Amino acid sequence: MDIDIRLDRIRGPVEPTPHNARTIAALTNNPGCTRRRVIDAAFIDKAALAAQVGYPFPYGMSPFAITRGNAFEALVTANGCAELLRLLREVIELPLPEVAYDDLGSVAGRETLQARHIRSKQLLAEAARSGEDAGTLFDHPLLKLDVSGRAVYLEPDLIAFRIGQSFRVVEIKSFPILDRQADPAKVKAAAVQSAVYVLALRQFLVSLGFAPGLVSHKVVLVCPENFSNRPTAAELDVRKEVAVLSRQLHRLSTLDAVLGGLPEGFVLDTTRSPAELLNTLSLLEARYVPECLSACEMAYLCRSEAAGRTAALGRSVQEQLGGIETISSVLALAAGTQAPDEHEVESAARLRAAEQLRRECLGGVA
């Protein structure tokens, strides 16, 4: 059976939930998880699925953060991106005194995705074909990316432009850069999200016959400086993120072996009963890690399933425990009440030593 038909059947009679740059970026967080791969490839609404089985995901971006982000972006792009141009002259030594500016947020007052995408395509293609330093800023171009054989519109809060020989992607974020340092987790998230746009722009330009290298892997990150609203910018190299993302998107389209192992009636229609859905989900292997809590709406269900397993404590802890699978085994080996098998001898010795140390520190109380 065609893989798309199979995935549509798995989703059931429910509209597909479109991906966006954030959800595509999240694909890189736990690439080994089969459960997530199948759910994402079938375009199932993970938040609705998690809520239906009794494990709703309570997080989302706060309205305050959204308002602050929008206000900062408006400031950076005001007056034909005057502030942004100042930053680009500083950061990438933009040689042009003037650049053209195209706002693609709407086309002749029409805001349909299709109209905006067609217009974005036209302008980006013209810029790619012009042999000159076109120097055009494209405000909110609408890109498309192929995810698991399905076209996904990406509505970035960024600007792509052509300077010299390459397109640059500009990502505007509202987290601060303090003394040239920013929260590494936020910078990482911004890099992965920018990589989604780089990949989409490359996919489009390659379809026109251009080399992927026409889109630079160095994106420009714009953030507020220190505790002010004054923007500052830095270059981010997203080569690694682009490679990881490409690999993960490819894995989504090669699910034949996984789907072939699922029974005929395997359906994750989010209107089914919680018990039916839990039964069905149990057929998909999940690889819960603590990072899931910030990256996947299914995290509370998977965490509860992983309770008692060392994997739930994180990869580094699991490795330090020598790959022993359950917490009860770890405790029993440490207490000496369980004999180690041949692979566990070294880990068991370390655990017993740690337990001995703990007892000494507690003065024999424990």
Ligand code: SF4
């Ligand atoms: S939360 Fe569950 S489904 Fe999502 S990535 Fe983690 S293990 Fe996979």
